[in-house]
Amino acid sequence: MTALHPWSRYVAIGDSFTEGIGDPEPRSAGGHRGWADRVAEVLTRRTDDFAYANLAIRGRLLQQILDEQVEPALALRPDLITISAGGNDIIRPGTDPDDVAERLEGGIARLRRDDATVVLFNGPDIGGTPVLGRIRGKVAIYNENLRAIAQRHDAIIADMWAMRELADSRMWAPDRLHFSPIGHHTIARMVLDALGVEHDLAPFEPEPLPAVSWRQARIDDIVWAREYFGPWILRRLRHQSSGDGILPKRPVPTPLAVGGAEDVE
Template structure:
C-alpha cells in the first residue's frame, strides 16, 4: 500500500509540456495523474512534488532529498540528469555515483524508490546527438536500480515515445498524451488498476521537405534560441519557481492552485 508519495526531479516530474492553468505552476504531468489514481483508492493518501524545471542533478540532490526524507514517504520517484546530459561536457560516471548514493539513502529510509531511464532520441535530430551519453547514463541507472532494489520505468524501451505527437512544441518535454503514457507505465509497474487510456494516434503524417524546414525554423525561433539565450545568461527556466506541491497533501488538491 502506498499512502505517502514524494516526487523529486526536474521538468519531467514537475509536468512541463502538459499545460494546465488550474494546476500549481501551470502544469499537470504524469506524477499528478498517478497521485490522482492512488488518491482515489485510499482517502489517507498524500502527495508532494518537489520537482522544478531546469534543475541539474546535483541541484535536485542538494535541494530536494532532505525535505523529501523529512516527510517519511513510503514511495519516492526520482528522475534527474537530463539537463546535465544536454550540457557540452558532462562526467556521466561522477553524475551517477552521486545519484546512487542518494538512492541508497532513500532505500535505507524504508521507502520504495522508482527510477527512470532517459528516452531514446534516435528519431529526433537534437536528441540523436547525445544518444550515446544517454545510453551510458541509462546503463548506470539500470545497475543502480538492480543493486538497490528500486523499481525502474524504462523509457528507453517505450517505443511509443519516439512519436513526436507525444511531445510538446518545444521538443524537449512530453505533452499531455506523453505524460499519460508515463503514468500508465508507472501504475502498471506498481500493479495498480486504473482507467487511463494510452494514445491511439494512427499513422504518422508525412511532411514534405519544405514543410519540415518550415517547422524546424519555427522551432528554432520560438524554442531553441530562447533556451540558448538563457544558458548564455546563466539563467534557468525554473529560477523564479517554487515546488508545485512542497508538502504532503491529499491527492484531490493536486489540481487546485495554491501558489
C-alpha cells in the same frame, strides 16, 4: 475503501519532467499537471488517506536536486518516492555519464534509507530527435548505470528507453524538450504498470493530435529553432535556468483532486 496498493504518501522530486512542464492545466497547482499528478490521481482513488507532494523544479541539475530536494523529501516521511534526475546534466557538452550516475547513486541510497519504494527514471531513446539525437550514446551509457544502481538499491526502473511510442512526435510538446499532455499520460501509464497498480488510463488519451505533413514539419523545425532552441542556448551561455525564482508546486503532502481540477489561488 479497500487499499489496492500499499502506499499512502507519495513525494516526487526532479526537474521540469516531474514538475509537469508541457502539460499545462490552469486548475492544477503550479499551472501544470504532468505524469506525476496523473499517477497520484490514480493512487488517490485506490486507497484511503492518500497524500502527494511534488518538489520538482524546472531546469534543476542533478546536484541541485540532491542538495535541495532529497532531505526535504525524506522529512515528509514518504513511503513512495519518484526521482528523475541527471537529464539536464547529460544534455550538456562535456559531461561524463558515469560521473553523473555515481553522484546520483548517493542520492538513491539516501532515499532508500527509510525503506520507501523508490522509482528511478532512465532516459528515453532520443535517436530520432533533432539536435539531441547526437547524444544518444551518452543517454544509453547513463541508462545502463541506472539499471545497475536500481539493482543494487532495490529500486524500480521506470523504463522510458523501452517506450517505442515516445518516438511519435505527438508525444512531445512544441519545444521538443518536454512531453505533451499525451506524452505525460503515456508515461503515467508506464509508471503505474511498473508499480503493479491496476488503472483505467487508456492509450492515447487525450486524443492524439493529427500527424503533420513533411512541409509543415520543416516549417515547424524553423519555428522551433527560433523560439525554443535559440533561447535555450542563450540561457546556457548566460548561466541562467528556466527554474530561477520558481518554487515547488506542491511542497507538502496533501490530498489530490482527481482529474487535475484542483482549486488554485
